[in-house]
Amino acid sequence: MARAAIAVAVLSLVAGCSLLPRSGPTRGQIFDGSVLREGDAFVLVVTDRVNAIASVAPALGFTSDFLNAGVLGSDVIAPGDTLGLTIWENVAEGLLVPQGQNATILDEVQVGGDGFIFVPYAGRVRAAGNTPERVREIITERLGDQTPDPQVQVRRLAGDGTTVSVVGAVGAPGIYAIERPTRTLSQMLARAGGTPVPPDIARVTVTRGGHTGQVWFEDVYAPHNDIALRGGDKILVEADTRSFTALGATGAQSRVPFETQTISAIEAIAQVGGLNPNLADPTGVFVLRNEPEDIAEALVGEELTGTQRVIYLLDLTRPNGLFFARDFAIRDGDLVYVTEAPIVQLNKAVGALTGTLNSVGAVTQLGAGN
Template sequence: MNRYTTRGAQALALLAVVSLTAGCGLPRPGPNKKEIFAGSVLQEGDAFIVTVNPRVTRATAVMPSFGFSDSFRKAGVMGSDTISNGDILSITVYENVRDDPLLGNTGQRVSQLTEVQVDGQGYVFIPYAGRIKAAGNTVEGLRSAISRKLDAQTPDPQVQVARVAGDGSTVTINGSVATPGVFPIEQPTRTLAAMLARAGGVAINPAKALVRVTRGNHTGKIWLKDLWANPQMDIALRPGDRIVIEEDERKFTALGAMGAQTVVPFETETLSAIEAIATVGGLQTAAADPTGVFVFRNEPAAIANAVLGRKDLQGDQRMVYVLDLTAPTGMFEARDFLVRDGDTVYVTEAPYVQWQKTLSVLTGSAGAAASLNSAAGGS
């Protein structure tokens, strides 16, 4: 047989072995492009595979919208000294007599009543003055009422009234805040932003902080940065409001030929596909296929219908969005396409990587065989 023919046959045999080996279970981070496209609805699969373009980007650019309803925003600021049921008051009475004061012991001109609570009907009880209506009154109004009641029994009494933290005109602040607790609504802290400052501010990255306010059966939520940027969202507080600072819990999963394969929390309110890739270290230069960037998502029917130009889909739909970073506008599309909570961002390996792995297996096997033959010949 001709030597060249023999070499050609060997080359063909090697090519066949390479092809066979490449089709076997060599290590890889996930499916290749061909396998992903084989799962398309058009191939009798269960996922819609869509190439990202400006229309698709607009149809899928749906992010959580937070804010406060009119019932929150139109509530007026409380009077700074208005007393409510459940408030705790501190009342101090100064008398102008030494020998026989009405409230204190002999020689004691100052009498202090601490932690006087406004009852459920809005009254407080003051010795020698009786029950006095406090709820709905101002601190100054209650002070005057107590002075009038005592004036008939002790000459020209001087009265001080202060409202302290209690169960009335107070709010609770919990979650990721520097100083959680119960805080009175006072003149400097009658709005949400001021009350948060009173509690020492948030204890997490402000860019990831959400502020939730519950008032009765109604709840509103807003990004902290939007609260700072929009004065209309700095709502007036009401007694009993419950404020919770939450950290954004949205995440996406990064898989494939990227710098890391992990679950990644959102660091900003919005996150584009190119930012998501950069967050985990970018594409692996020696392995990634920039034409095979995929975003896997369960899409609500309304958005899926808009993306596909249909009206018949119902329920969540499996969608696979395809980004080609080598296309003329590919980087722009990846910059504009938004990643959402629960997405999986996957980058396929370049085809030649599998060939390299195959050749490495074959050359390694051939080297091992040669070593065994050499050892056998020398024995």
């Protein structure tokens, strides 16, 4: 009768297992969250078909607005640029050259926002959109009406007109002019000192007007991603900010940053120490995710509205279960949860009951001793 009483007590504790400590919901409680029961989530067993649909990840890259922009000519002048002018005259008393000298230098002539510069006796000269050679011809022509055979030299200096800003995880953040050695994205990143972040998890974002494009740092050097720069471009380099959360019967429960561009479910579990051999149920590995409407519709085969809650079940004990987990791609914000094995709750129930009986026995012996 004593053994029967203990068995009844154990079964009662197991039936009321919500009173026992555990790392999270049971496998059955997660299934209760299905749309087929009490919840609003779709619970799907991972197969090759599910992997083909759910593992689609947004691709990084530049739009045609960036890709079709040609490389700027290194000698084209832009508003904000700074020019240097040297003017020679062949007369003793020239218009601009001081007495006793044969040339005058006009340094740091700023190109205005309207694209013009001012040169004494030549007036307002359009510089923006012209090459230094063309500006030289215009100034020479205008001065030639007032002094015989003037000689003019125009130099394009590094100015603020065609500059880009490079910020974030680079060796030397700052504002850089687009010059002959820095006309493309890869050249400008090299000019800014590269990045200390591992190239495979460093992202490069370029903002131009109202358009933004993003690529992995290591992909910048592919010809189609090494875009030509434009004045005003903003370049941001940062480490990958994606992460997933691991909970339940794993080696560790934590928020885990992505260490590579792609992470499979098996790799995610390995990153947190694998399944806890004393607790984990290999038939109850779940990935919880909010899926966009189009992916959710493809998964369940019916019309849906808006983002949907989807729970993916990875049963590692099934034939090819490990292969399915290897091919299942973890995405940013995923929750990887491993349930405890049913025997764990039974052991906890027996332990709780045994501890209770031992405590009662100790009290009884104490009372008998008194």
